Amino acid sequence: MATTGLFNSGAMQAMNQQKLHQEKGATATAQLSSGRAATTASVKPSDQALASQMESLNQVIAQAGVNAKNMSAVIQVATGALANIRDTLSTMDALAAQANSEDIGPKERLQIHNVMSNLRAGAETIATTTNWNGVKLLTGGAGTATVAAAVAMSATNVVSGTHANSFAAGANALSQGFISGVASAASVTSNGPAASNAFDFSVTIGDQTFEATAITPTANGLLKLVSTTNSDNIFTMTFAADVTDIDTTAELGQLQTAFTEALKLQGGIQPAQVTSLATAANGGFTSASVSTTTDAGTYAIAYAANSNTLVVQDSAGRTFSETVVAGAQTVNFDNGFSVALAGGFALATPITQIIVDVAQGSQVSLTSQTGALSTDTTTATFSGATMALLGSTGLKLNAISLATKADAALASTAIKDAMSSINTLYAQLGAQQANLEAIQGNLSTTSENLNAAASNYRDADIAKAITDQKLAEVMSEIANIAQGKALQQSAQLLKLAQQA
Structure with missing residues (x-):
């Protein structure tokens, strides 16, 4: 090795070797502490x-x-x-x-x-x-969703009574909202003393119960029965022209009989049936669809101008609402019902009540990914x-x-x-x-x-890492000694120069 007054190649080589051994020792230590063979991106990148x-x-x-x-x-x-x-x-x-x-x-x-x-x-x-998780497994699910034909609200078999204190035939034109189904249990009870002339009325139509409280019957007056689940649904009847003060038990009996008679709820007679208003597609509505969480039945869709809220109502009067914006969009509701709106949908334009009939399905199917690929799926089918x-x-x-x-x-x-x-x-x-x-x-x-396969590429060889660490420590120490010896030569050369 050449040693001059300005350069000691032996010391430099010893120092470089010491650095290499220290780096190897550091790598081995990192492998032991992490358990990984590759501790930096530069080490075995393909294996990583x-x-x-x-x-x-x-x-x-x-x-x-x-x-x-x-x-x-x-x-x-x-x-x-x-x-x-x-x-x-x-x-x-x-x-x-x-x-x-x-x-x-x-x-x-x-x-x-x-x-x-x-x-x-x-x-x-x-x-x-x-x-x-909200999916009814054994109901058969929902079938196809079909927009009902446009019809006016009507009530069949609502007849005028043959008793005193009765009702006019048919539903009053002020009936509104989503009311669909056959009338059942109806009742009239006093609201207070008989002389108070106030009565409570109740009738079930389809899946909704309609009530009117503290009503005083008057000739040609209105009886507005409001749904207990949705106050926007109101079934209105008209008292007959012969209605007078009802302040005796006998007259209350007449009123009770007249109410059930008007709705044809006597045994063996086809009771009153109400059909909701249904309009053709309007206001930007294009179609409706359902999912596995939707129940079969009849639904009403409506939008009030500038409300920014599209509303879907089921036959029981339960409402589901979602915020909408102008333009084309698909609106998804919590009950799995979806409504598609066209590009021409405007917030200032209402959607008049549209009726959608969802058919009864025969089975519900649930599909889940059960493999590595998105196409590796398994479907479970639940018949109704x-x-x-x-x-x-x-x-x-x-x-x-x-x-x-x-x-x-x-x-x-x-x-x-x-x-x-x-x-x-x-x-x-x-x-x-x-x-x-x-x-x-x-x-x-x-x-x-x-x-196991990933471990072959990822995990450190612990035995080899321990050996490498110990060897690096020894070799680093040897290099340090060698560097010291080489530096002694430079010191000796300096001493000779001083003696000259």
Whole structure:
């Protein structure tokens, strides 16, 4: 090695070697502390890229496994409900067999029918309330959404009474909002002392109850019955011209009779039926669609000018509203209902009530990603198990009766057909659940293999890192000693120069 007065190559080389050994030692220390083979982007970049891809894929695989597990849980919820419905149907079948016997009389058979009706209501409740995250699994879901033809609001079978203190025929033109269905339970009660002339009226039309409180009947006066679920829905009737002061018990009886008579609620008579106003597509409305969370039924769509709020109402009077802007857009509501508005939609232009009929579906399908790719999906299908869907071809469970022996025989056949449908659905869901469990097992194995493969590229060789660290420490120390020796040569040269 050359040593001159200005340059000591041996010392420089020793210093460089010491730096290299220190860097190797630092790398080994970083590997030991992190567990990773590559501690900087410059170290094995291709291995880092491969490991990163595998780690990302493994996260997707892990989530796919969770999805499969969740879907299996959904099926478990549905099969649990189906088992309960099946048990209920078994009891109903036994009751049908009991009613289909001549050793009991009409009174006992009616009691059996009432028990069966309660059981049927319980089974219907199970079918209509079994849900997962807002999706009703056993109702059959919603079918297609169809815009109803334009019609004026009308009320058929609202007739003038034959008693005193009655009503004029038909619904008053001031009736408004979304009112659709057949009239049922109606009542009139005194609001205070008989002499007060004030009365409370109530009637159920379709899925809504309408009430009027503290009303004093007057000749040709109006009776405005307001929906208890939506005050915008008002059914209006007109008192007859012969209405006078009603301040006796007898006159109250006349009023009660006249009210039920006007709505044709006497037994065996087709009751009053109200049809809501429906207009053709207007104001920028183009179409409506539904999702798995939407119930079958009738819906009303309306927009008040400059309100910035589009409103959808169901037949029970429940409203769903969303803020809108001008122009083309799709408005999605919490109940899964969607409305498409055209580019010409303007905030200052109203949408007059549009009626949309959503057909009853036969099944609900839920799809989930259960693999690495977006196309790796699994679909679980849940057929409807409501009383309107179960039963024989010509007789569904919602229409069966045990009131007579002949009815009981027909009911027994319908119930057995329903039980067969439940068993088929249960078996189908069981097969789907078994498939999901197999998918979960395969995903778990895939995840383990991906982790092992990524480890080969990602993880540090601990034994080698420890060896490299110790060797680097020793070699760094040796280089330090060598540097010291080399620097001694420069010192000796300086001493000779001083002695010259």
